[in-house]
Amino acid sequence: MSDPISRLDQFRADAPGAPMSSAAEARRRGDQIRRRRRALVTAGAAAVAAVVAGPVVFLSTGLGDRGVDPAPATSDSAFASSPADSAPASGLTRANLPTEDDLVADDPYPAWTQEQTYDGEGTDTYNDCLTESLGDLGAQTTFRRDFVAKPGEEMADAAGTLNAVVGEFDSADEARKVSVELSDAAISCPGVDGAELAGTLPVEGGVISDGSIGVVTYQPDDPEMNAVWEVATAVVSADDRVLVMTRKRGVQDYVRPTTLQTSAVNAAYRMVGATPPGEPSTDPSAGSTATRSPAKDGLGAANLVDGSTFPALDRFESALGWNQYTPTPDVPTLACQKEWLSSLGATAKVASDYRWDTDRAMVGQVHVAVLEFADEDAAGAAYNEVMEWMEVCPANKLGVDPTVTELPIDVSTDLDAGPKRAARSHATYPGADGGDSTWFETELVAEYQTRLVLVGYGELAGPCPPSTGDKNDPCYQPDQPDSWPGRILAIEKAAVTAGISDLR
Amino acid sequence: MDEDEFDALYNASYRRLCAQLYAMIGDFDEASECVQEAFARAWAHRRKMSSVDYPEAWVRTTAYRLAVGRWRRKKYAGRAADRAVGARTEMPAIDESHVALVAALRQLPEAQRQAIVLHHIADLPVHQVAVEVGAPTGTVKARLARGRAALAELLAEDNPGAVWKEA
Numbered sequence: 233m234s235d236p237i238s239r240l241d242q243f244r245a246d247a248p249g250a251p252m253s254s255a256a257e258a259r260r261r262g263d264q265i266r267r268r269r270r271a272l273v274t275a276g277a278a279a280v281a282a283v284v285a286g287p288v289v290f291l292s293t294g295l296g297d298r299g300v301d302p303a304p305a306t307s308d309s310a311f312a313s314s315p316a317d318s319a320p321a322s323g324l325t326r327a328n329l330p331t332e333d334d335l336v337a338d339d340p341y342p343a344w345t346q347e348q349t350y351d352g353e354g355t356d357t358y359n360d361c362l363t364e365s366l367g368d369l370g371a372q373t374t375f376r377r378d379f380v381a382k383p384g385e386e387m388a389d390a391a392g393t394l395n396a397v398v399g400e401f402d403s404a405d406e407a408r409k410v411s412v413e414l415s416d417a418a419i420s421c422p423g424v425d426g427a428e429l430a431g432t433l434p435v436e437g438g439v440i441s442d443g444s445i446g447v448v449t450y451q452p453d454d455p456e457m458n459a460v461w462e463v464a465t466a467v468v469s470a471d472d473r474v475l476v477m478t479r480k481r482g483v484q485d486y487v488r489p490t491t492l493q494t495s496a497v498n499a500a501y502r503m504v505g506a507t508p509p510g511e512p513s514t515d516p517s518a519g520s521t522a523t524r525s526p527a528k529d530g531l532g533a534a535n536l537v538d539g540s541t542f543p544a545l546d547r548f549e550s551a552l553g554w555n556q557y558t559p560t561p562d563v564p565t566l567a568c569q570k571e572w573l574s575s576l577g578a579t580a581k582v583a584s585d586y587r588w589d590t591d592r593a594m595v596g597q598v599h600v601a602v603l604e605f606a607d608e609d610a611a612g613a614a615y616n617e618v619m620e621w622m623e624v625c626p627a628n629k630l631g632v633d634p635t636v637t638e639l640p641i642d643v644s645t646d647l648d649a650g651p652k653r654a655a656r657s658h659a660t661y662p663g664a665d666g667g668d669s670t671w672f673e674t675e676l677v678a679e680y681q682t683r684l685v686l687v688g689y690g691e692l693a694g695p696c697p698p699s700t701g702d703k704n705d706p707c708y709q710p711d712q713p714d715s716w717p718g719r720i721l722a723i724e725k726a727a728v729t730a731g732i733s734d735l736r
Numbered sequence: 737m738d739e740d741e742f743d744a745l746y747n748a749s750y751r752r753l754c755a756q757l758y759a760m761i762g763d764f765d766e767a768s769e770c771v772q773e774a775f776a777r778a779w780a781h782r783r784k785m786s787s788v789d790y791p792e793a794w795v796r797t798t799a800y801r802l803a804v805g806r807w808r809r810k811k812y813a814g815r816a817a818d819r820a821v822g823a824r825t826e827m828p829a830i831d832e833s834h835v836a837l838v839a840a841l842r843q844l845p846e847a848q849r850q851a852i853v854l855h856h857i858a859d860l861p862v863h864q865v866a867v868e869v870g871a872p873t874g875t876v877k878a879r880l881a882r883g884r885a886a887l888a889e890l891l892a893e894d895n896p897g898a899v900w901k902e903a
Contacts, residue, residue, distance in 0.1 A: 235888070236840075236884050236887040236888045236891055237856065237884065239833065239837050239891060240837070240852065240856035240857055241856070242833070242834075243755065243759065243834055243837055243857055244752075244755070244856065244857045244859060246755075246834065247751050247752050247754075247755040253750070253768075253772055255742060255743040255746035255747060255750075255775070256743075257772070258742075258746060258772060258775035258776045258778075258779055259739065259742065259743075259776075259779045261772075261773070261776035261779075262775075262776040262777065262778070262779025262780040262782070263779070263780070264776075633781065633784065635777070635798065635801065637801050637802060637804070660801060669870065694870060695797065695800075695850075695868075695869055695870060696804070696846055697804065708845075708846055
């Protein structure tokens with residue numbers, strides 16, 4: 233018998249390898265990747281701004297990619313605000329700070345009440361995560377208002393604090409840039425060691441050109457404290473102004489994260505001197521914009537695949553099989569997408585989500601979205617945008633950093649559904665257990681006439697992907713069924729067929 | 737991670753990572769290209785890399801996943817390789833005994849091969865292998881023992897076999 237250890241030792245000693253390329257070359261390529269990411273951030277911001285121009289109807293319920301933001305801002309009436317209604321009053325004043333009426337108290341806490349208002353941002357820290365203030369980032373004028381839960385009422389002590397800071401910048405572009413920068417900081421939370429992201433949500437529609445909410449949690453310094461700190465930060469830009477709204481409280485793990493969505497939307501309107509969408513509009517034309525009928529937009533339940541027809545995820549036993557659910561907080565349809573799908577400017581959207589659970593954890597997920605556009609050009613542009621997401625993966629919706637493992641390839645002929653174009657890519661991102669488990673996601677975008685169908689299909693495995701059954705595969709796992717590739721294709725086919733069923 | 741730290745990591749680990757990946761996937765050219773691309777991604781994520789405990793392990797894992805992805809794309813799609821990597825470099829010939837070893841490694845189950853490469857070629861202690869593959873140390877030890885036994889038999893057969901068949 234040959235001694236394998238000495239052979240392995242020799243191999244290690246020789247380190248047979250490629251001729252050394254230079255580190256500078258790797259850095260150049262890394263910089264190129266970064267530049268592409270940045271370019272996409274700018275393009276994404278522009279796309280969000282473009283959405284404001286026209287009404288958008290979301291048919292499904294929920295948040296983010298699931299469609300309807302419960303905040304009234306994404307309703308048709310909010311989008312119908314006239315330019316005059318949203319134009320900022322000249323010069324930022326205290327009147328542009330949110331009032332008690334703009335804030336929504338989450339059950340079971342009492343209503344927020346105004347505590348103090350400052351010219352400027354105050355001298356104490358108003359947000360633990362942010363290391364730069366609006367003034368640091370170039371705001372010419374700033375104001376701040378602090379709120380507390382109505383003292384003396386039940387649960388007031390547990391509600392924590394809420395504050396809002398508004399700042400005015402030289403231009404709308406600069407405000408949007410600052411907003412993107414602060415949104416990133418709210419998520420990565422450089423101001424706190426060990427902060428963990430609990431979730432993100434979009435804030436969009438109406439006067440808003442860019443907005444998101446990042447919720448992080450971190451351990452308290454006080455070892456006696458039987459909870460963790462939660463900091464929810466909404467950063468919103470509208471015109472040349474930026475709002476930072478922060479809610480901080482101590483929470484138990486089982487408490488649902490703060491959303492702040494409605495409050496942030498109302499505050500954004502107030503910031504630019506427009507009527508918050510929750511209040512009766514003073515613009516008579518706004519009320520005359522009728523809600524568009526879902527049927528008129530050509531999308532309905534028939535465009536969504538029935539998950540009971542999906543093939544079983546046979547590596548895992550599940551009592552329920554593929555089970556429809558509403559993700560909370562919302563998740564993107566594709567792990568790699570940069571913006572919520574509303575940024576693509578669709579005129580209508582339907583979406584659905586399915587999961588496969590063992591008795592211990594979710595091990596499979598399918599996210600489907602069908603989007604209808606005003607014309608084929610708009611659909612084509614959106615397709616290209618999604619392709620960019622799949623290629624560069626500038627994702628920021630999951631709180632993790634997915635990696636593209638396979639760039640998009642043309643799969644239009646594989647789908648047998650007749651789409652004009654269809655592309656599939658693969659990405660991975662870490663599982664929630666903190667160990668070696670990994671989500672292996674296939675991402676699909678298909679275009680047919682004025683419609684796009686997006687499918688994100690993830691299976692949990694790790695460190696290797698689920699088995700393909702090919703013995704030459706470096707990750708061949710003989711103990712696993714080899715149904716992964718077939719499952720991917722079957723789910724994609726079913727989703728695309730349903731998504732364009734009324735057009736064919 | 738700044739430029740100097742990155743360059744130091746690159747210069748110290750590029751060759752051995754190429755060798756390790758070659759042992760894992762059996763294709764020398766692919767291994768080198770994927771390691772180079774993994775380093776590029778590390779630089780693109782340099783802020784994140786600063787908080788990674790073992791940057792070399794991060795690069796190795798990324799390179800391995802890239803390799804698997806590329807292999808599958810060739811196999812199932814027959815389409816162009818990803819454009820993430822630059823022009824192929826002319827590779828030197830490999831010592832025949834190493835080719836035979838890699839061919840034998842390729843015949844092991846993936847979990848055993850990974851454990852052997854990480855322990856014997858990447859020189860990681862068992863507990864660190866366990867962390868990297870996400871398995872208990874006992875399991876890693878068992879994989880190592882079985883893998884070594886199987887490898888000894890395969891090497892004795894002196895039958896290098898095919899490596900990394902192209903689609």
